Amino acid sequence: MAEILIVEDDRNTLSGLTEILREEGHEVDGVDSARKALTILQKRSFDILLTDLKMPEINGMELYQRALPFAPEMKTIVMTAYSSVKDAVEAMKRGVYEYLTKPLDLDELFVILEKAVDEQKLQRENVELKQQVKSTYSFENIVGRSAVMQHVFQTIEKVAKRQSTVFIQGESGTGKELVARAIHYNSLRAGKPLVEISCASFPETLLESELFGYKKGAFTGADSDRKGRIEMAENGTIFLDEIGDISENIQVKLLRFLQERQFSRLGDSETIDVDVRVIAATNRNLEDAIEHGRFREDLYYRLNVIPMILPPLRERKDDIPLLLDHFIKKISLYNKIPMPVLSNEALQICLNYDWPGNVRQIENAVENAMILGDGEVILPEHLPLVTGKRSQKGSHGDFLSVAGPTFKDKVDVAEKLILQEAIKSADGNKSEAAKILKISLRTMRYKIKKYGL
Ligand SMILES: Nc1ncnc2c1ncn2[C@@H]1O[C@H](COP(=O)(O)OP(=O)(O)OP(=O)(O)O)[C@@H](O)[C@H]1O
Ligand SMILES: [Mg+2]
Missing domain, CATH: 3.40.50.300 (P-loop containing nucleotide triphosphate hydrolases)
Incomplete structure (x- = not known):
């Protein structure tokens, strides 16, 4: 979940939004002026700045520009009345991540937040990967x-x-x-x-x-x-x-x-x-x-x-896991899609394969699996060129064998499966599925969007 700073001069909107986002599990700070926001931003960092565009004294755009030097990685989302969408579009040209029109559509807000956080995570990981790989294996x-x-x-x-x-x-x-x-x-x-x-x-x-x-x-x-x-x-x-x-x-x-x-x-x-x-x-x-x-x-x-x-690659197989990882990250970044995890079964298949087309073939196989797969996990069935089998729907296997980099990756895979199962047993009825899982319909809708179900 993300660390979010909300800046909104309308107190009611501010407290409402703060509460909703906290309920969603985010860590939220809320202030009613850009000046206060700047003071906080100098002391600590946030993943997301969610700010009103029109505010007295310092407006949202100015806040964004003044905060940029000490928070270069923070993604800024501006909120604006429908009548000033033009200003918001202008703000995006100058580097603001996204804009939302008021009154806010919460589902839209959740989806945009999720996207911003995912992208940021990917960017950070990529910077880390570059540094880490540069010093050792690249x-x-x-x-x-x-x-x-x-x-x-x-x-x-x-x-x-x-x-x-x-x-x-x-x-x-x-x-x-x-x-x-x-x-x-x-x-x-x-x-x-x-x-x-x-x-x-x-x-x-x-x-x-x-x-x-x-x-x-x-x-x-x-x-x-x-x-x-x-x-x-x-x-x-x-x-x-x-x-x-x-x-x-x-x-x-x-x-x-x-x-x-x-x-x-x-x-x-x-x-x-x-x-x-x-x-x-x-x-x-x-x-x-x-x-x-x-x-x-x-x-x-x-x-x-x-x-x-x-x-040839078949004579240096210990490079295979590293290359798979490298291309998964590279292709995610290039296509701006979240990174899938590589299942252990798929990894084993790649390790046992001869790769006559060498590294170029590995790159193509990963790209294929990522574009044609389900976006979450790369399974053997997503590697038809390598296994020689046509893709078919199979089970996801046990979660420990999903070679995801973090615990959260594994949890996400599990969560998606649980949701799918609930929706299936509710015959596609979302509110019924929400009842089965004892979650609110709003959360259900949000998660459906998140996982593209
Ligand atoms: N060790 C490696 N690490 C990362 N990417 C690699 C590596 N080796 C090759 N690639 C990638 O694989 C693809 C093929 O590499 P490259 O074009 O250099 O091969 P080549 O030996 O010149 O092949 P050809 O003889 O067919 O011209 C490129 O996209 C390249 O970026
Ligand atoms: Mg060449």
């Missing part, structure tokens, strides 16, 4: 506690500050692009461009002009000079992705560029010098390609100065 959003990933983090840190060419190898979805970015953004070149090119997505001739640029008239259609991506990366980094797929001709040109940091635009005899750092990546087995004559050995050695191997 580097620039790359998550991993396994020994190999810890080694990857150390290597990133060591190579970032140097100029050496880095060659990243790993199956699809193992995080090669993420690592390339981490290296660039932790290097001295961070303020300069990182230019990425996926070599496999261009046909040969186009790839050549994309990389090296061309001079006007170099070929039909070349009606002006154009810089290539290598030139665009001047003083920065070029990330040559999927380099295992390039033709012999381009291999030769790249070799020259890597040896001399020089090249010419297509159709131009002039030589251009560039200061560019090179990071390359592939998901192919290049040694195999070399053996079959598809990839030049000399180019391979020029690229493979600092090799980095990203192992």
Whole structure:
């Protein structure tokens, strides 16, 4: 439940609201002027500021702005008469969380409060997670506690500050692009461009002009000079992705560029010098390609100065729980939805699965489960891609096995089930269901909204 400060100059409304919200289980303080509110806010913090907009002396908007510096996380909800909704909308543009019109609709108030509190909780958790993960198991959003990933983090840190060419190898979805970015953004070149090119997505001739640029008239259609991506990366980094797929001709040109940091635009005899750092990546087995004559050995050695191997997920299974947790939080935050909890059964299934699509596949599976599931708990049936089973309604199992982060998460799951059962046995009649549970109809309605029943 939330800590709420109510500011309302009408004494009757103030005492009524204070009482109702206390009854709902919140911790409530009420004052009748913005000045008093400011004094309290300097001494202690609240989750929610519920304030009247129109008040003598200092109005609600001014209060919000003046309180912001010492209560940046507090969510402000303004209350206003229907006639001044325009001001309320204006207030929202300036950062106020929500507005309510008077006379207040209590159900609406409860729903908005709930939403504000959930969002705030998520934001706080995310900040905490970031701090916690940053110090232990993550580097620039790359998550991993396994020994190999810890080694990857150390290597990133060591190579970032140097100029050496880095060659990243790993199956699809193992995080090669993420690592390339981490290296660039932790290097001295961070303020300069990182230019990425996926070599496999261009046909040969186009790839050549994309990389090296061309001079006007170099070929039909070349009606002006154009810089290539290598030139665009001047003083920065070029990330040559999927380099295992390039033709012999381009291999030769790249070799020259890597040896001399020089090249010419297509159709131009002039030589251009560039200061560019090179990071390359592939998901192919290049040694195999070399053996079959598809990839030049000399180019391979020029690229493979600092090799980095990203192992497939099935070889570092201790990263799986951390990645699941990371994506649940990331996707909740991105979609602004409350975090579901991961059941132990679902976790076990994920741990036993081989993840041929690696981290990308885990991210997709979590997103699927969160969008298609019931929003509360991720169960095996929400992971059809992993289990190979079609989703079906099953029981929620026992509550202890629900691997929710907190006691409250488990209680919420239980509460929702109890409500569902009561509504079912009352044949959908809400007041009947409320009677069964011996709660007021208003509470029933509020909880129905809360759990989206
Ligand atoms: N260790 C990790 N922690 C967090 N997210 C990760 C990690 N590894 C990969 N990801 C995420 O998984 C997805 C795939 O990663 P990325 O694009 O870097 O893979 P890739 O190795 O370049 O794959 P491909 O060879 O298919 O291009 C991205 O959304 C990325 O953010
Ligand atoms: Mg990639």
